[in-house]
Amino acid sequence: MDERKRDSMVAYLRRRMAEVGIELDDLAAAIAEDQIRQKAARYRSATGESWSGDGEMPLWLKQAISAGQTLDHFTVARQAQPESEPRSKVDWRQDPFAGSRLAAVQPLHRDV
Known part of the structure; x- marks a missing residue:
């Protein structure tokens, strides 16, 4: 989703939340409750x-x-236990696509 569409969606959601009287705290509490329920x-x-x-x-x-x-x-x-060994650090300074549009583009399909 491009940034303009995202911003438009966020504005729409904020407007609808204001119309209905939903506060950000209400939304955060509902999300937290769902996450607890899903974990269980x-x-x-x-x-x-x-x-x-x-x-x-x-x-x-x-x-x-x-x-x-x-x-x-x-x-x-169940989620896998975290690895005991820390992951090796990646030197992003050597990435030729860092900072370019190619670094942010998501593939249209995923091989499963």
Whole structure:
């Protein structure tokens, strides 16, 4: 997204937030709450529904299992432990594209 589009989107969001009465603190609290909820999730569907594994199994997971899917399929991958060795430093002064547009352009597709 180019900077002009980004600035336009930010202005639009700020205007809509002011119209509805949403403060930045409200938004930050909602994001923090979502992050806590996502961290606690042990199982997650493709549509974003999650379950911590505590309490009764949610309907979406019961239906998927009864349809033949395994519980392991929905397990949230835990993040890898940080490496004990520090990464080697990169000398960006030797980068021929540093500071140019090529350094910021994102590829249109990603190989998976």
